[in-house]
Amino acid sequence: MSLSARMILVLTCVGLISGGFLAGVGLWTKDKIAFNIQQEIEQAIKTVVPGTAVSEKLHEERAFTVYAGKTEDGTLIGYAVYASGTGFQDTITLMFGTDIELQKLTRLTILKQTETPGLGANIERDDLFLKFWEDRNIQADLTLHKPAASSPTELTSTEINTITGATISSEAVLNIVNLSLEKLKEKIETGQLEGR
Amino acid sequence: MEAKTLSSEYVKGLWDENPVFRQLLGLCPTLAVTNAVINGIAMGLATTFVLLLSSLVVSLIKKVIPNQVRIASYIVIIASFVTVADLFLQAFFYPISKALGPYVPLIVVNCVILGRQEAFSSKNSVGRSMIDALGMSTGFVLALLLLSSVREILGAGTFLGIQVLGSWFKPWIIMLLPAGAFIAFGILLGLALLIEGKTKKRRA
Amino acid sequence: MELLALFISAILINNFVLYYFLGICPFLGVSKKLDSALSMGLAVTFVMTITAVMSWMINTWILIPYNIGYLQTVSFILVIASLVQLVEMFIRKMSPPLYQALGIYLPLITTNCAIMGLALLAARKDYGFFEAVVFGIGSGIGFTLAIVLMAGIREQLDLADVPEPLKGAGIALIVAGIMALAFTGFSGMIKL
Numbered sequence: 314m315s316l317s318a319r320m321i322l323v324l325t326c327v328g329l330i331s332g333g334f335l336a337g338v339g340l341w342t343k344d345k346i347a348f349n350i351q352q353e354i355e356q357a358i359k360t361v362v363p364g365t366a367v368s369e370k371l372h373e374e375r376a377f378t379v380y381a382g383k384t385e386d387g388t389l390i391g392y393a394v395y396a397s398g399t400g401f402q403d404t405i406t407l408m409f410g411t412d413i414e415l416q417k418l419t420r421l422t423i424l425k426q427t428e429t430p431g432l433g434a435n436i437e438r439d440d441l442f443l444k445f446w447e448d449r450n451i452q453a454d455l456t457l458h459k460p461a462a463s464s465p466t467e468l469t470s471t472e473i474n475t476i477t478g479a480t481i482s483s484e485a486v487l488n489i490v491n492l493s494l495e496k497l498k499e500k501i502e503t504g505q506l507e508g509r
Numbered sequence: 510m511e512a513k514t515l516s517s518e519y520v521k522g523l524w525d526e527n528p529v530f531r532q533l534l535g536l537c538p539t540l541a542v543t544n545a546v547i548n549g550i551a552m553g554l555a556t557t558f559v560l561l562l563s564s565l566v567v568s569l570i571k572k573v574i575p576n577q578v579r580i581a582s583y584i585v586i587i588a589s590f591v592t593v594a595d596l597f598l599q600a601f602f603y604p605i606s607k608a609l610g611p612y613v614p615l616i617v618v619n620c621v622i623l624g625r626q627e628a629f630s631s632k633n634s635v636g637r638s639m640i641d642a643l644g645m646s647t648g649f650v651l652a653l654l655l656l657s658s659v660r661e662i663l664g665a666g667t668f669l670g671i672q673v674l675g676s677w678f679k680p681w682i683i684m685l686l687p688a689g690a691f692i693a694f695g696i697l698l699g700l701a702l703l704i705e706g707k708t709k710k711r712r713a
Numbered sequence: 714m715e716l717l718a719l720f721i722s723a724i725l726i727n728n729f730v731l732y733y734f735l736g737i738c739p740f741l742g743v744s745k746k747l748d749s750a751l752s753m754g755l756a757v758t759f760v761m762t763i764t765a766v767m768s769w770m771i772n773t774w775i776l777i778p779y780n781i782g783y784l785q786t787v788s789f790i791l792v793i794a795s796l797v798q799l800v801e802m803f804i805r806k807m808s809p810p811l812y813q814a815l816g817i818y819l820p821l822i823t824t825n826c827a828i829m830g831l832a833l834l835a836a837r838k839d840y841g842f843f844e845a846v847v848f849g850i851g852s853g854i855g856f857t858l859a860i861v862l863m864a865g866i867r868e869q870l871d872l873a874d875v876p877e878p879l880k881g882a883g884i885a886l887i888v889a890g891i892m893a894l895a896f897t898g899f900s901g902m903i904k905l
Contacts, residue, residue, distance in 0.1 A: 316575060320577055320578045323573060324581060327585050327586065331585050331586065331589035331787065335784060336783070338592070338593050338596055346596070346603075402726065404838070430665070431682040431685070536741070537734050537738075537830075581794065584794060588790050589787060592786045615826055615830055617790050617829065618790070618830075619826075620738060686893070688891070691893055695882075695890060696887070698883045698886065699876070699878040699879040701878075702879075
């Protein structure tokens, strides 16, 4: 056999064997991986729209996905919005929930962030940031309360807390939420969301 | 070459030819994922898996592969095992896979792995290659463990998430930042050379 | 506007070397002389831009439609390896002076994790075509900036009195750490 024929033969074999092998492994892990991702989303929906038993994806676009949170018998109890945007360092991915009238924001949870540890990364912490997001009035845009408050009672119902030393991260989260809320309101008013 | 004992093939990876501290290979994952001990260990084990299996396959089929296409074949073999490691982590250790992000598929360009195939597995028997791969992996894991311990303990006061330093300790956040990775590793590298210099003097 | 933000953040905020730790090997290896560092940077920028285009096409037109995402790592690394070879041959034919300047660095780029990292990151971030291209160019310029700054500092460092064990890679890493710290000053510059 000539050298070039052998080269082609060997490379083809290596390629085919590894391709087949990977297809097998891919098939074996596919469901499990999809399940993991699904579970993470569902867990987040249940956190931000308390009482959700089943959820349904209503709308998906880049950096903005809307889920409906429903009870066991299919009654709509709220919307969960999965959104992402630029933070202090890199992309922040979060999810928040609203009631069906779009009067209030029920809860916020951060799904992925790479902000500065000890400062901006505190947007993940309940005691410093997340608990100040519960039951916010969203008929107007939310605003930032500065300087940082120590208890939610110090805030008005349209305010959220700033983290000391991480104003930009706090602001980034606020911007992502305000922007997504606008989109959500528009989609609902123009009847673009099914499942109401 | 054949006169070397098997144990010396293993031990050389731990210190004399340690991939990270002596050969300065595989620095990207070393610096990128060592902000927490658990990430360092996971990365070390994933790399071990890829290195062992690649060395096994390469040393098995080394006679079949024509010299001209050897690098291409090695890359395909390595990339396949990297994908397996990546899919496995995503399927069974999802949080770790999320924390390591793109650095798991990036094992494919870890020079340690291709370097060992080229320098060792393509020239040695299966057994010897496996011992060599095991030694290099152990050296790599130890290096990651050392750097991530320093960074996690100083940066967060914890080890594997457990508080080890008391509340008097104010964490050095810089250690968790990219800057801390460079500085901590630079200092450790200096220390390694210092120790090496001292022991050499003693031997002489 | 968003593309400009992406461009600047790829250069300064999420710098490939100083934030993602990609391309450390050439960053330490080829940063002893200013002019060779600049050539290396240009070669990387060039290959990165082409890689961004190629990997976007493979991902969007082949891997996603046929649902074979598990072949991503294998196909990206093969494309990068053959791409570098092609680029090398092409430059040698078309522009000998450019080949003189970049030639020796091109083979080194195949195992440069920055290139592979670019392909993987662009795929993970779901970038569209133009975003991927801008991300590629920006990341390349960011790499060039880091390696050129480093080379400038290292040329001066040669004259400094550095403790024996830290000479070479040790002090280079510490300098890189200080640079990374300086670059964190750019964080938060880009707002939504």
